[in-house]
Amino acid sequence: MATTTSGTTAADAEPFDIVATYNELLRSDPDLTMPIAAIEALVLLLTQSVSSTISETMDLLEKSTAHLKKSIPNPIGLSAGTDLFQRYLITTLQRPGLLGPAGDFKAIRTHLLTNGRLFIRRAKESRHKIADFGRGFIRDGSTILTNGGSRVVAALLQKAADEEGGPSAVRFRVIYVLSSTAQDCDHPNEEPEGMETVRALREKGVPVSTIPESAVAYSLGKADMVIVGAEGVVENGGIVSRMGTYQIGILAKAIGKPFYVVAESHKFVRLYPLGQYDLPIKQRVIEFKSAEDIAEESKQDSPATSSSGDDQIELPLCHSVDFTPPHLISALITDSGVLTPSAVSEELIKIWF
Amino acid sequence: MPSTSLALTPGLGSFLQCLKTNPIDTSIETLISLLKRRQIRHSRSCATATACLLRGVITSCRTNDSAKLIERVQNVGRRLMAAQPREMVVGNIVRRVLGLIRDEAEDDREAEFSLSEVGSESQPQTPRAYDDPSLPLDRDSPSLRDDRTPRPPLTSMFSLLSQPEPENSLPSTPGSQSPGGRLFSHGSTKDVRSEVIEGIKEIIDELGQVDDQIAAYALDHIHSNEIILTHTSSTTVQKFLLKAAAKRKFTVIHAESFPNNHDAVHATVSGAAKNEDENLGVEAFQKPLIEHGITVILIPDSAVFAMMSRVNKVILGTHSVLANGGLVAAAGTRIIARAAKVHQTPVVVVSGVYKLSPVYPFDFDSLIEYGDPSKVLAYEDGDLVDQIDVQNPIYDYVPAELVDLYITNLGGHAPSYLYRIVSDHYRKEDISF
Numbered sequence: 001m002a003t004t005t006s007g008t009t010a011a012d013a014e015p016f017d018i019v020a021t022y023n024e025l026l027r028s029d030p031d032l033t034m035p036i037a038a039i040e041a042l043v044l045l046l047t048q049s050v051s052s053t054i055s056e057t058m059d060l061l062e063k064s065t066a067h068l069k070k071s072i073p074n075p076i077g078l079s080a081g082t083d084l085f086q087r088y089l090i091t092t093l094q095r096p097g098l099l100g101p102a103g104d105f106k107a108i109r110t111h112l113l114t115n116g117r118l119f120i121r122r123a124k125e126s127r128h129k130i131a132d133f134g135r136g137f138i139r140d141g142s143t144i145l146t147n148g149g150s151r152v153v154a155a156l157l158q159k160a161a162d163e164e165g166g167p168s169a170v171r172f173r174v175i176y177v178l179s180s181t182a183q184d185c186d187h188p189n190e191e192p193e194g195m196e197t198v199r200a201l202r203e204k205g206v207p208v209s210t211i212p213e214s215a216v217a218y219s220l221g222k223a224d225m226v227i228v229g230a231e232g233v234v235e236n237g238g239i240v241s242r243m244g245t246y247q248i249g250i251l252a253k254a255i256g257k258p259f260y261v262v263a264e265s266h267k268f269v270r271l272y273p274l275g276q277y278d279l280p281i282k283q284r285v286i287e288f289k290s291a292e293d294i295a296e297e298s299k300q301d302s303p304a305t306s307s308s309g310d311d312q313i314e315l316p317l318c319h320s321v322d323f324t325p326p327h328l329i330s331a332l333i334t335d336s337g338v339l340t341p342s343a344v345s346e347e348l349i350k351i352w353f
Numbered sequence: 354m355p356s357t358s359l360a361l362t363p364g365l366g367s368f369l370q371c372l373k374t375n376p377i378d379t380s381i382e383t384l385i386s387l388l389k390r391r392q393i394r395h396s397r398s399c400a401t402a403t404a405c406l407l408r409g410v411i412t413s414c415r416t417n418d419s420a421k422l423i424e425r426v427q428n429v430g431r432r433l434m435a436a437q438p439r440e441m442v443v444g445n446i447v448r449r450v451l452g453l454i455r456d457e458a459e460d461d462r463e464a465e466f467s468l469s470e471v472g473s474e475s476q477p478q479t480p481r482a483y484d485d486p487s488l489p490l491d492r493d494s495p496s497l498r499d500d501r502t503p504r505p506p507l508t509s510m511f512s513l514l515s516q517p518e519p520e521n522s523l524p525s526t527p528g529s530q531s532p533g534g535r536l537f538s539h540g541s542t543k544d545v546r547s548e549v550i551e552g553i554k555e556i557i558d559e560l561g562q563v564d565d566q567i568a569a570y571a572l573d574h575i576h577s578n579e580i581i582l583t584h585t586s587s588t589t590v591q592k593f594l595l596k597a598a599a600k601r602k603f604t605v606i607h608a609e610s611f612p613n614n615h616d617a618v619h620a621t622v623s624g625a626a627k628n629e630d631e632n633l634g635v636e637a638f639q640k641p642l643i644e645h646g647i648t649v650i651l652i653p654d655s656a657v658f659a660m661m662s663r664v665n666k667v668i669l670g671t672h673s674v675l676a677n678g679g680l681v682a683a684a685g686t687r688i689i690a691r692a693a694k695v696h697q698t699p700v701v702v703v704s705g706v707y708k709l710s711p712v713y714p715f716d717f718d719s720l721i722e723y724g725d726p727s728k729v730l731a732y733e734d735g736d737l738v739d740q741i742d743v744q745n746p747i748y749d750y751v752p753a754e755l756v757d758l759y760i761t762n763l764g765g766h767a768p769s770y771l772y773r774i775v776s777d778h779y780r781k782e783d784i785s786f
Contacts, residue, residue, distance in 0.1 A: 039514070084510060084511070084513070084514065085514065088511055088513075088514045088515075090422075091511070119513060119514060121513075122513050123513060126513070136713070137715055139715065139716055192606075238688045265510050266510060266513050268510060330677075330678060331713075336510075336781075337781065337784075338676070338677075338713045339772060340677060340678070340769050340772050341769070342769040342770065342772075343772050343773070346773065348510075348512055350510070351510050351511060
């Protein structure tokens with residue numbers, strides 16, 4: 001436990017800031033997903049803390065999780081990670097064996113602290129596993145419509161295009177929907193997300209067409225299937241994903257094209273949204289204004305930031321999400337196989353009850 | 354194969370005969386050629402043949418080493434599936450047998466573990482590795498214990514955070530061998546082989562009983578004075594209806610399913626059913642529906658839509674059921690299911706669990722088999738044959754959203770629940786072997 005003691009001295013100097021750690025993790029590794037960053041942040045938190053009893057650790061985790069969730073504008077993805085971490089601790093402690101109640105609490109602590117890197121590696125490997133499962137969906141001569149900047153979708157498409165990915169590369173075409181609102185709000189002049197994937201695919205010889213969101217209905221007739229990524233997969237099998245996914249889902253259903261979602265199983269989150277406006281986030285997509293309101297706003301110049309401390313932070317428009325209900329989804333391609341939307345709740349039940 | 358039910362015709366009967374007298378390799382070849390030539394065709398016949406063949410394979414394998422048994426079964430299974438990739442039940446049975454072997458091997462390992470646990474408690478100083486010469490001796494004891502601990506089934510979501518795989522911590526172990534493989538390879542206390550054979554026998558029994566088990570649910574689904582529409586001469590459906598006919602009066606509309614199955618349908622309806630399913634014995638003497646006082650109306654397939662507005666329920670048999678809830682069934686089924694959807698008529702599919710395949714239909718077209726075009730247009734019409742292209746698809750793919758309920762020998766399930774039955778029956782590692 002040498003690492004812990006040295007960590008403690010560092011913690012004395014400067015209190016551990018889980019939010020900053022989480023953001024730093026996400027920034028430092030563009031390949032990291034939100035749930036995994038959350039798990040990593042919690043692991044680092046445990047490294048810094050001196051807690052030696054189970055309930056102390058649990059309490060610390062709970063408080064930090066609550067703090068983290070409140071400080072991040074979109075906590076859906078990360079709550080999948082924190083929940084998974086907490087449930088893992090609880091179930092491992094209840095289970096007989098070395099890490100169980102009879103065993104040493106330190107053992108599980110050491111396991112978690114020493115294997116942080118391993119978790120990240122596994123999470124990234126699961127992306128390749130999904131790509132292997134999903135390869136079968138992409139057939140010679142097919143056209144795939146996709147959107148957003150999902151890394152799993154990118155991995156899947158690139159794997160299919162790769163010569164090494166299987167017996168031979170699949171010859172397929174991609175219609176890439178580029179979002180107009182999803183441009184990075186910090187750098188408004190940068191290219192829309194997904195361009196990197198588009199370039200990589202074109203590099204591999206895959207013909208890619210980029211279309212605006214308004215052309216989805218027009219283009220779907222030429223597509224054989226829709227494949228999208230997800231930020232979180234909710235209990236009923238629906239997905240929370242980049243704004244614009246819902247409408248693609250509706251259109252695909254109307255035109256009768258299969259709509260597949262690729263997502264790692266650590267993105268499953270215990271949430272049951274009943275509709276678009278039932279998500280635990282605050283985003284100002286619809287805003288009614290009269291001329292009077294606009295005049296007032298320009299007088300104030302800066303938008304009123306008089307939100308009280310308890311409130312959820314508002315999600316900037318460029319990161320806004322929507323909810324695609326399960327009946328629009330043909331199948332979820334995850335690292336535990338191809339699932340129907342109703343299988344998601346079972347996976348969640350397995351870890352919670 | 355309507356006109357070929359002589360004793361000498363190659364089929365399930367001749368194969369089972371061959372299995373009794375010939376060495377196992379000959380029997381494997383026989384079944385492969387039967388499958389290739391489509392001389393064995395009904396789902397159940399194929400399933401029975403596969404199960405019997407695998408029983409023979411296991412019997413002839415003079416080893417108790419489950420890893421070797423798995424390899425052997427996989428080998429045979431691959432050849433059978435390559436012979437007729439569209440006959441999904443063959444793969445299903447192979448996967449179930451593989452699952453059986455794996456289960457036995459794991460039981461074995463657990464029993465062994467508890468034994469060695471007792472031993473190590475009495476002599477805490479002895480490293481457990483001495484009990485087992487195949488394990489390297491230079492390992493530290495905690496990792497050894499982790500390796501041996503019978504882990505409760507880790508869910509897939511937890512697998513992200515779980516203990517590292519033993520291989521990672523033990524670079525000294527040969528990389529190709531999984532810890533499981535190594536563990537079930539050494540001398541076991543139990544006769545794995547006989548347990549597996551016992552399990553296969555249960556599968557064969559299940560194949561024999563499946564229709565009766567399904568029929569037991571008939572009274573829950575067929576009510577008095579209902580009008581039921583069905584299609585093809587599926588024995589499962591016939592038994593289902595007969596069971597209900599014993600208690601209730603209803604009407605059956607039977608679509609004749611021209612051109613692949615109409616003779617059999619006519620025979621079934623009129624009660625002159627020949628021994629169509631080769632392995633049937635007692636069933637062949639069963640009374641037809643009409644003798645139970647059921648009104649049976651025979652219609653051509655083209656009249657399905659016209660009749661649908663009067664129908665209360667559609668009951669269909671199937672060739673195989675896929676993991677997403679879709680099914681591959683006799684040609685014409687999709688029209689019926691679609692017509693039922695338009696009229697909001699419930700569609701019930703009756704199928705044994707053995708027809709449920711873990712295969713995901715990536716490409717629907719590849720599942721459809723094309724049959725003898727001369728059934729559509731006989732060769733006697735020589736002039737026409739030269740000039741037009743005749744096609745006779747045997748199967749239809751019916752998407753899951755057209756089916757309301759599946760009735761298997763385990764009960765009724767919604768199509769979205771089938772994945773669960775798949776995961777109960779097949780092991781993940783066997784899905785694509």
